[in-house]
Amino acid sequence: MSSARPAPARRPNPLRKTSVRAAIALALFSIPALLIAGTTHADEMAVAIDAAKKSAEGCDNCLFFALPTKNSMFSQHKLYFVSTLDRLPPPFWTVAMNRKKKAYLLQARELGGWNGALKEAPLKLTTDAQLKDFAKAFLDLAVGRAIYLDDILPGEKNRIEKKMGKMPFSQLRIVRDKTRFRLQFFGKDVTGAVQLWDLIVEPTGHIVKADVREF
């Protein structure tokens, strides 16, 4: 007599069950989340465009477009580049937006936006490397995608010397005060013009004064 042991009843795979449930849950939550995220993103873009529009006098009916961007100096803010092709050369704005969707226009001509945004999330500038990054961020965001120049080409040097007599410096010059820095550096804007920037900056990133000379 052999007693055959009954085959054990097949038990559902708990792991499988969990994964299915997880997938369903993920799908259920992610679709609205994505939609919400998309909506939020679109809303922020609209806010950024509105902020640019307000400063675009005479271009009320222009077709604006915005593109998100990032910069380590504005870690607490969302950054957008805004432009339009209804005017040539195309005007250009950088908008920093906080979590409450308050927009600041980052412009070298009008430093209120830059200082306002950095007041909300102050920087701690101490080292030369940080100051160099700050100068790069300033050129990229406030001067409309201008680039920082590490070296000056011979032709550019000639042009500068023609206007200034002699080349004052070629690389970033930092003059430290008790509470402030003076940064002098060369940049190149999108039109190819070499610019000599002279900034007085507080360690928080607040710009007290910004002067520029073009060559």
Next chain:
Amino acid sequence: MRGVIAIRYPLFWAVGFWMVFGPSAFATPTPEEVSKNLVAAFAVETGKTPKKPTIVNKDYVGFKTRTLTFGIGNRVYRIVFSSDGTLTVAVTAEGEIGAQPLWTANLKNTTIEEIVNIVYSREFGRKYDPTLLGVTPPGNLADQAAEQSTGRSGDELRMDRLMSRIFSGDLTAGLDSRSSNHAMSESAAAKATGLSKLLNPCDQNRGGAQPQRQTVSDIALAMAAARIPAHAAELTMDRSRNYSKKKGYSFMNELGEHQAQPNPNEVFRLIKQSGSDAYELFRAALKDSDKTTKDAYALAAHRNFRTVARGAGEEKGKRIVDQVLNKTIVDVDSFTSARRLTPKAAVVHDRKSGEFFVDPTLTSPTQAQYLLSLAVLYAWRIQEPETLAAVTGYEEIQRKIARLEHAVLDDQDEKELAQYRSEARKLAERLFQISDELRKTGTRPTT
């Protein structure tokens, strides 16, 4: 010995002859001659001597101009003699800032009579008749010289032939010491030497003939060089260089030189009127001749035109030039208002209205050319099919998004909206690339 002189210095004798019979038989019109004839013609016609015309010499890179300015009544005539052999006559009426071109010709094929006639006929409404007025027509000077030569000796006639050969381009005949001119007699040589002695102001003692010979030889060489460049490789090169440099010359440039404070409206009006001037620039841009001028604005304009000419082609380019000229606005207020968004721009284009607002402070003709070239460049770039497709596509998508955002949406609509937003973002990225390129586009003058 005398025979040796005759063999060694054929040009010496040639110049002697030239001095005997006068330079007018061979010369192209000069401002001085035209001035003299103009004054004579107007003096006879009006009964009083008009104010003497002024002659201004200007040195450009690679060429020179001599401008004769003749004021009569309420009009000022400017006759520009260019070293490249062109002649331009223009008139400015009272109250007008810009000059109106009347005539352009090749100086070599022009007589003084013709030049005077342009001014005379415009003033008096009839053709200038130099014989009635007692002015010898320059065209008859050669005949006069021929008449005079009938009584000359055989040597002089041979000399005449030699001169004709030299001036017709046969330099070798003149330079060859074994040529037939050795037969020249002493009389012609003595005459030429004597004349050259008299004409040489440096010779205080009037002693030996050597300095005079040298002077005459120098003049002769200069004359021959000027007349026969085809025989001298260097001179040919110089001429070709001048020719390429000349491309940078424009009547507009010349015009600008004579305007104390040119009104930009006027400059643009003239550019519009002389559309060919703009086309000329455009055509020149197709050829690689960057070094025609050192003017930063002219160079920048040339490069901008070249970009369009190479990208769009000449015909399309010309059409764009016409479009731009018809839509250009030179107005301080409009420009100030348009430039608020782009403070450094010299030209601002409004895509919807199609208007080009140009910087009214850039007033010189080369600056006006630069503004025109930049406007043409913008017009071309914005009309590119890819740019238009991206802009219209983005506009369309934004319209769809706006429609869906203001409606009650079901799941399908939500998906559609998300898709549109994704497409809009892609198009925005492309538009940003275009925007960046357009901000970088155009050569700016580097002074």
